[in-house]
Amino acid sequence: MFKLCRRMSTEPSPIVVRAWARLARAQQTGLSQIEASLKQAGFPPLAWYDALLELDRAGEAGLRPYELEREMLLPQYSLSRLLDRIEAAGHIARHPCTEDGRGHRVTITPAGQELRRRMWPVYAAAIQTRIGMRLSQQEATILVDLLGKLINPPTS
Amino acid sequence: MFKLCRRMSTEPSPIVVRAWARLARAQQTGLSQIEASLKQAGFPPLAWYDALLELDRAGEAGLRPYELEREMLLPQYSLSRLLDRIEAAGHIARHPCTEDGRGHRVTITPAGQELRRRMWPVYAAAIQTRIGMRLSQQEATILVDLLGKLINPPTS
DNA sequence: TAAGATTGAATCGTCAATCTTA
DNA sequence: TAAGATTGACGATTCAATCTTA
Numbered sequence: 001m002f003k004l005c006r007r008m009s010t011e012p013s014p015i016v017v018r019a020w021a022r023l024a025r026a027q028q029t030g031l032s033q034i035e036a037s038l039k040q041a042g043f044p045p046l047a048w049y050d051a052l053l054e055l056d057r058a059g060e061a062g063l064r065p066y067e068l069e070r071e072m073l074l075p076q077y078s079l080s081r082l083l084d085r086i087e088a089a090g091h092i093a094r095h096p097c098t099e100d101g102r103g104h105r106v107t108i109t110p111a112g113q114e115l116r117r118r119m120w121p122v123y124a125a126a127i128q129t130r131i132g133m134r135l136s137q138q139e140a141t142i143l144v145d146l147l148g149k150l151i152n153p154p155t156s
Numbered sequence: 157m158f159k160l161c162r163r164m165s166t167e168p169s170p171i172v173v174r175a176w177a178r179l180a181r182a183q184q185t186g187l188s189q190i191e192a193s194l195k196q197a198g199f200p201p202l203a204w205y206d207a208l209l210e211l212d213r214a215g216e217a218g219l220r221p222y223e224l225e226r227e228m229l230l231p232q233y234s235l236s237r238l239l240d241r242i243e244a245a246g247h248i249a250r251h252p253c254t255e256d257g258r259g260h261r262v263t264i265t266p267a268g269q270e271l272r273r274r275m276w277p278v279y280a281a282a283i284q285t286r287i288g289m290r291l292s293q294q295e296a297t298i299l300v301d302l303l304g305k306l307i308n309p310p311t312s
Numbered sequence: 313t314a315a316g317a318t319t320g321a322a323t324c325g326t327c328a329a330t331c332t333t334a
Numbered sequence: 335t336a337a338g339a340t341t342g343a344c345g346a347t348t349c350a351a352t353c354t355t356a
Contacts (some may be wrong), residue, residue: 012280016288016296020286030179030180031180043197073185101356131175132168143169143175170335233341315355324345326344329340
């Protein structure tokens with residue numbers, strides 16, 4: 001009798017599997033509470049905030065859609081539809097791009113800046129409830145460090 | 157001149173905001189790689205695995221949909237539609253419930269057990285790539301502990 | 313040919329209403 | 335009245351195809 005070859009030489013250890021399970025659970029729990037808080041306050045989803053934040057930081061020059069895709073880790077078509085909705089609500093504007101005729105520039109409008117500003121206190125309160133009230137400053141620092149190792153590139 | 161009242165006495169600290177941002181980013185990156193691996197191998201989404209795992213553990217008695225909702229943190233209607241799809245593919249069965257005429261019991265079929273078994277190596281390899289290869293055992297242990305503090309109940 | 317960006321059709325998720333039984 | 339569960343209608347996401355310009 002021979003032992004079967006262990007093909008999965010890189011099978012994850014039980015503690016690694018638990019780490020992934022808890023990462024998924026902690027994020028899902030946090031995200032759903034944040035989304036619920038925003039909705040209850042009459043605001044749009046968190047993805048709108050993320051987009052408006054990046055566009056606000058980019059200033060008058062705005063961003064190309066492909067730049068926003070990379071910031072937000074969204075596929076091209078998904079961002080395109082998200083921008084459709086935010087634009088229809090009057091919070092961003094799309095302009096033809098002078099340097100590259102294929103592309104566009106996206107900029108935030110004053111109404112968009114105002115929306116982002118008003119969303120922040122609700123978002124911040126939810127972050128504080130889910131994270132801030134459960135970790136010390138030192139624990140939060142360690143968590144930031146460990147999660148940094150999980151984010152690309154592999155050698156960070 | 158009087159200072160304005162600080163209404164947000166619980167404004168999160170910058171490190172807490174960074175912790176949330178990285179938690180969201182690490183989970184999103186991990187999940188999208190896992191989903192991509194499963195899809196490339198011809199398998200259904202991760203939610204199918206999660207449901208099949210719980211039902212496999214529950215054995216012949218199966219689970220009531222409301223029990224599965226709580227395990228998976230899904231709303232009732234969302235789980236109902238997920239079960240529709242998995243049932244249509246022949247991987248689970250819904251039975252009327254003898255103890256409670258309103259409810260049902262959901263059980264895994266042999267085909268469902270087989271599917272779950274075949275999905276695991278692909279899922280495991282992705283976990284190892286995203287988590288196992290980036291953290292030591294000690295780091296993974298600390299991460300499990302910190303994430304545990306973020307998961308309900310608040311006093312865990 | 314490839315990159316930036318969008319879109320029709322199909323799938324999936326969500327809201328509100330509904331049905332059945334406790 | 336409330337709990338377990340489902341469903342019609344609608345909104346969001348995804349896939350594949352398309353359009354325009356580099």
